[in-house]
Amino acid sequence: MLIVYNAIFAISLILFLPFILIKSLTDKRLRYRIIDRFWPKTIKKEDYILFHVSSFGEAKTILNIKDYFEKSLNRDIVFSVFTDTAHKFLNKEHAVLSPIDLYPLYFKMFRHPPKMALFFETEIWPSYIHFLKKRGVKLVLINARMSRSTYKTFKRFRFLFGTAIRQFDLVMAKSVTDSKKFKQFNPNTIVCGNIKQFKERRTAKSNTKSQFLIDSDKPILVLASFHIEEFDLAVRITSALSDVFFIVIAPRHLEDVQDLERELKKRGIDFTKRTAKQKPKDVLILDSMGELEDVYSISKACIIGGSFNEKLKGHNPIEPLVYNNFTICGPYMESFEEELNQLKALKLIEQVSSLDEILRALRKPRDVDASPYFKNLEYILNCYIINTKNILTKN
Known part of the structure; x- marks a missing residue:
């Protein structure tokens, strides 16, 4: 059967190779x-x-x-x-x-x-x-x-x-x-x-905020790993809460950043991209790799992307909790179903299904201490x- 699999794979590759090469140009x-x-x-x-x-x-x-x-x-x-x-x-x-x-x-x-x-x-x-x-x-x-x-x-x-x-x-x-x-x-x-x-908690750097050129006294809210299907929701959250939080939006895929920019501009929301190396006012797009955990170390709250569209299956809610972020996720968390139930039972995460529920939860984000949970995971x-x-x- 492996021979058949390889034969079909090879034939399909030959047929689609011109398309692959053309697609790779863009x-x-x-x-x-x-x-x-x-x-x-x-x-x-x-x-x-x-x-x-x-x-x-x-x-x-x-x-x-x-x-x-x-x-x-x-x-x-x-x-x-x-x-x-x-x-x-x-x-x-x-x-x-x-x-x-x-x-x-x-x-x-x-x-x-x-x-x-x-x-x-x-x-x-x-x-x-x-x-x-x-x-x-x-x-x-x-x-x-x-x-x-x-x-x-x-x-x-x-x-x-x-x-x-x-x-x-x-x-x-x-x-x-x-x-x-x-x-x-x-x-x-x-x-x-x-x-x-x-997950081992990194020691937060004393200059992490200045590393991101953040000069705001507002607590930081992270919209983490949001997919293109969720950008409209991300923009509505940002529009409603930018007076309360300094907001960091981290797209799941960097090639979708331009789509996020367009959605923000439609709503008249000012933003700064991380790669611009400029001081952000209220909204920062994290269009860089490997820096999300640094943001978690200085943020107050986090919304987990990949969980607000039925085509998606959720993302890992553990990293923000390592840094005691008040963490929210949407209704679609199939990939982390058992972990989610455990975290909900310990009141370490809130699962919501609408924008109103998100806003209600974030108007008064509660303090979270997840350290006992992580001590038991070795x-x-x-x-x-x-x-x-x-x-x-x-x-």
Whole structure:
């Protein structure tokens, strides 16, 4: 079946290649190191552990725990990443851009296969997984999650994805719900919890506000990871609350910044872009990478994007809570359903469904102390590390 998959993939690629090349002329993300997608860089390192992630957020999570894994497994980590943003973020690390999922390309990528490969969350690439398994590499899926739509897809194409999932020596799921789905494909599945919940708080820099040229005494509200489908809501929130808060809007995708600018201008809202390096008055667009956590360290409240449109599934609410932000999310948080229920029970997050509810909550944002919650999360990291080490040393 893998041969059929690769044949269909190759034929589809040939048919769509002209479109891809034309599209890449105007799409920076698609154009980013496009040659590497078809002729990947070779990993020259030996005796290493491979971490494969997709997005910028996943890369941040793995980098946060990288040192723990390296120390425990006594080997260097090499990153394989799928998106341009993740690759740019990890450019100071050992990181390669993963190719399109054609089996022959991995011969070029791996001069020396890793001792173990850890795939993150939903990164199920049949050719990639089978290539490594064929070479005796220990395979682990960490923080495994499976949405309802993905579950339906995997069941429908069980002959392909089910076979790939069975190749993992161990699947460590982020929740009981996810583990039940994965167990239907691989009985070697356990629950460790959401590794994204494990987060060490950075010491806030004394000059963080001046770093962003913020000269306002108003508390800071962050609209974090808002998608283009949510820009209208972001603008309405900004229009209603800019007299109360200094507002930072962080678009999920930087290529959508121009659309956000247009929406703000329609409402007559003055704003400054972070990359302009100018002192903002009331609204700052965070059109830069890797600075959102710094903003959380000085903000009072946060609204989680990706949760106000039924096409989306929410984003991680943990990072703002590390810094005791009063945190709000929308009704669509499927990717973090169990974590959300836990946080709501502890009164650490509020879930709303309308602009009126957002405004009502933010007129008097309450103080939040999430430190007891985070002190109890070390067991999650330990679960991942101990079980990974057991697989590595298992004959």
